[in-house]
Amino acid sequence: MSKISPCLWFDTEAEAAARFYVETFRACGQTASLGDTLLYGEAFPDREGSVLTIGFTLAGQDFIALNGGTSFKITPAVSLFVSCADQTEIDAFWERFLDGGTVQQCGWITDRFGLSWQIVPAALKRMTHDPDKARAARVMQAMMGMVKLDLASLEAAYRGEA
Numbered sequence: 001m002s003k004i005s006p007c008l009w010f011d012t013e014a015e016a017a018a019r020f021y022v023e024t025f026r027a028c029g030q031t032a033s034l035g036d037t038l039l040y041g042e043a044f045p046d047r048e049g050s051v052l053t054i055g056f057t058l059a060g061q062d063f064i065a066l067n068g069g070t071s072f073k074i075t076p077a078v079s080l081f082v083s084c085a086d087q088t089e090i091d092a093f094w095e096r097f098l099d100g101g102t103v104q105q106c107g108w109i110t111d112r113f114g115l116s117w118q119i120v121p122a123a124l125k126r127m128t129h130d131p132d133k134a135r136a137a138r139v140m141q142a143m144m145g146m147v148k149l150d151l152a153s154l155e156a157a158y159r160g161e162a
Contacts, residue, residue: 005055005062009072010113014065017113018056021063024096028089030059040067079108079116086121087151093119094148107149121151127158138162 010017018034025032035055040047047067054065084090090107097119100112110116127139135158142157143149156162 002062005064007053007064007066008115009066009068009074011070012050012067013113014067015051015054017115018054018063018065020111020113021058022056024093025058027096028092032056032058035062074114074116076104076108076110076116079118081118081120083120083122083125090119090121090149090151093117103147105147106143107146109148119149121149121154123151124149124154127154130158135160 008014008017015037022032022034033056035057037051037055038053040050040052042048051067053067056063056065082093084093094109097109097111097117102110104110104116107118107120108116109119124139124143128136130136130139138157138160139154142154142162146153153162
Protein backbone atom coordinates (compact mmCIF):
# COMPACT_ATOMS: atom_id res chain seq x y z
CA MET A 1 0.00 0.00 0.00
CA SER A 2 1.15 3.55 -0.78
CA LYS A 3 2.07 5.77 2.14
CA ILE A 4 -0.76 8.08 1.08
CA SER A 5 -3.96 6.61 -0.31
CA PRO A 6 -6.89 8.83 -1.25
CA CYS A 7 -10.12 7.73 0.41
CA LEU A 8 -13.19 8.28 -1.76
CA TRP A 9 -16.51 8.69 0.09
CA PHE A 10 -19.61 7.09 -1.42
CA ASP A 11 -23.12 6.69 -0.03
CA THR A 12 -23.41 2.96 -0.73
CA GLU A 13 -21.61 2.46 -4.07
CA ALA A 14 -17.99 1.97 -2.92
CA GLU A 15 -17.68 -1.61 -4.15
CA ALA A 16 -19.39 -0.91 -7.48
CA ALA A 17 -17.20 2.17 -8.03
CA ALA A 18 -13.98 0.31 -7.16
CA ARG A 19 -14.88 -2.51 -9.55
CA PHE A 20 -15.76 -0.03 -12.31
CA TYR A 21 -12.47 1.85 -11.90
CA VAL A 22 -10.43 -1.36 -11.93
CA GLU A 23 -12.28 -2.61 -15.03
CA THR A 24 -11.82 0.77 -16.74
CA PHE A 25 -8.08 0.94 -16.13
CA ARG A 26 -7.60 -2.67 -17.22
CA ALA A 27 -9.64 -2.06 -20.38
CA CYS A 28 -7.40 0.92 -21.12
CA GLY A 29 -4.24 -1.19 -20.82
CA GLN A 30 -3.24 -0.15 -17.32
CA THR A 31 -2.55 -2.25 -14.25
CA ALA A 32 -5.38 -2.28 -11.75
CA SER A 33 -6.56 -4.55 -8.96
CA LEU A 34 -9.04 -4.84 -6.13
CA GLY A 35 -7.70 -5.11 -2.60
CA ASP A 36 -9.06 -5.93 0.81
CA THR A 37 -12.69 -5.44 1.74
CA LEU A 38 -13.82 -4.53 5.25
CA LEU A 39 -17.46 -5.14 6.21
CA TYR A 40 -19.57 -3.23 8.70
CA GLY A 41 -19.88 -5.16 11.96
CA GLU A 42 -22.35 -5.43 14.83
CA ALA A 43 -21.78 -1.83 15.89
CA PHE A 44 -23.80 -0.81 12.82
CA PRO A 45 -26.83 -3.14 12.84
CA ASP A 46 -28.48 -1.32 9.95
CA ARG A 47 -25.43 -1.99 7.77
CA GLU A 48 -23.96 -5.14 9.31
CA GLY A 49 -22.39 -7.35 6.65
CA SER A 50 -22.32 -4.66 3.96
CA VAL A 51 -19.10 -3.14 2.60
CA LEU A 52 -17.52 -0.44 4.76
CA THR A 53 -14.31 -0.04 2.72
CA ILE A 54 -12.69 -1.64 -0.29
CA GLY A 55 -9.14 -1.04 -1.42
CA PHE A 56 -8.09 -0.84 -5.03
CA THR A 57 -5.04 0.11 -7.07
CA LEU A 58 -5.02 1.98 -10.38
CA ALA A 59 -1.76 2.27 -12.34
CA GLY A 60 0.25 1.85 -9.13
CA GLN A 61 -1.78 4.30 -7.02
CA ASP A 62 -3.66 2.87 -4.05
CA PHE A 63 -7.15 4.08 -3.17
CA ILE A 64 -9.76 3.29 -0.56
CA ALA A 65 -13.48 3.50 -1.32
CA LEU A 66 -15.70 4.08 1.74
CA ASN A 67 -19.44 3.60 2.07
CA GLY A 68 -19.97 6.44 4.50
CA GLY A 69 -23.59 7.34 3.87
CA THR A 70 -25.12 10.63 2.83
CA SER A 71 -23.15 13.01 5.08
CA PHE A 72 -20.72 14.07 2.32
CA LYS A 73 -20.74 14.25 -1.47
CA ILE A 74 -17.91 14.03 -3.97
CA THR A 75 -17.38 17.35 -5.77
CA PRO A 76 -15.21 18.48 -8.70
CA ALA A 77 -13.06 20.34 -6.18
CA VAL A 78 -11.01 17.14 -6.16
CA SER A 79 -10.38 15.34 -9.43
CA LEU A 80 -8.15 12.50 -10.57
CA PHE A 81 -5.66 13.34 -13.32
CA VAL A 82 -4.93 10.59 -15.86
CA SER A 83 -1.85 11.25 -17.99
CA CYS A 84 -2.36 9.50 -21.33
CA ALA A 85 0.38 8.50 -23.77
CA ASP A 86 -1.61 9.19 -26.95
CA GLN A 87 -5.03 9.92 -28.43
CA THR A 88 -5.96 6.24 -28.42
CA GLU A 89 -5.54 6.11 -24.64
CA ILE A 90 -7.44 9.39 -24.19
CA ASP A 91 -10.30 8.01 -26.28
CA ALA A 92 -10.36 4.71 -24.34
CA PHE A 93 -10.59 6.37 -20.92
CA TRP A 94 -13.05 8.94 -22.20
CA GLU A 95 -15.38 6.29 -23.62
CA ARG A 96 -15.35 4.24 -20.40
CA PHE A 97 -16.01 7.20 -18.10
CA LEU A 98 -18.66 8.58 -20.45
CA ASP A 99 -20.81 5.47 -19.78
CA GLY A 100 -23.25 7.02 -17.31
CA GLY A 101 -21.00 10.06 -16.85
CA THR A 102 -21.18 13.69 -17.93
CA VAL A 103 -18.63 15.67 -19.91
CA GLN A 104 -17.08 18.90 -18.75
CA GLN A 105 -14.68 21.29 -20.45
CA CYS A 106 -10.92 20.93 -20.97
CA GLY A 107 -10.70 17.14 -20.73
CA TRP A 108 -12.75 16.80 -17.54
CA ILE A 109 -15.42 14.15 -17.23
CA THR A 110 -17.54 13.20 -14.22
CA ASP A 111 -18.21 9.47 -13.99
CA ARG A 112 -21.50 7.82 -13.03
CA PHE A 113 -20.46 7.83 -9.35
CA GLY A 114 -19.81 11.59 -9.31
CA LEU A 115 -16.00 11.47 -9.35
CA SER A 116 -14.30 13.96 -11.68
CA TRP A 117 -11.43 12.84 -13.91
CA GLN A 118 -9.05 14.86 -16.05
CA ILE A 119 -8.15 12.79 -19.12
CA VAL A 120 -5.08 14.56 -20.45
CA PRO A 121 -2.28 13.81 -22.93
CA ALA A 122 1.10 13.55 -21.21
CA ALA A 123 2.48 15.96 -23.84
CA LEU A 124 0.25 18.76 -22.53
CA LYS A 125 2.62 19.51 -19.65
CA ARG A 126 5.56 19.96 -22.02
CA MET A 127 3.52 22.23 -24.29
CA THR A 128 2.00 24.40 -21.55
CA HIS A 129 5.34 24.76 -19.74
CA ASP A 130 7.26 25.77 -22.87
CA PRO A 131 9.53 28.78 -22.27
CA ASP A 132 8.02 30.30 -25.43
CA LYS A 133 4.99 31.96 -23.83
CA ALA A 134 3.23 32.39 -27.18
CA ARG A 135 3.36 28.62 -27.81
CA ALA A 136 2.06 27.85 -24.34
CA ALA A 137 -0.73 30.43 -24.70
CA ARG A 138 -1.87 28.98 -28.04
CA VAL A 139 -2.10 25.52 -26.47
CA MET A 140 -4.06 26.82 -23.47
CA GLN A 141 -6.45 28.70 -25.74
CA ALA A 142 -6.99 25.62 -27.90
CA MET A 143 -7.57 23.47 -24.80
CA MET A 144 -10.13 25.90 -23.38
CA GLY A 145 -12.30 25.36 -26.46
CA MET A 146 -12.31 21.57 -26.16
CA VAL A 147 -14.38 19.08 -24.22
CA LYS A 148 -12.45 15.85 -24.86
CA LEU A 149 -8.86 16.84 -25.54
CA ASP A 150 -7.62 16.33 -29.09
CA LEU A 151 -3.87 15.80 -29.05
CA ALA A 152 -3.36 16.53 -32.78
CA SER A 153 -5.17 19.88 -32.43
CA LEU A 154 -3.17 20.78 -29.33
CA GLU A 155 0.07 19.94 -31.13
CA ALA A 156 -1.02 22.02 -34.15
CA ALA A 157 -1.72 24.97 -31.84
CA TYR A 158 1.68 24.46 -30.23
CA ARG A 159 3.34 24.65 -33.66
CA GLY A 160 1.27 27.72 -34.60
CA GLU A 161 -0.65 25.86 -37.30
CA ALA A 162 -4.13 26.25 -35.87
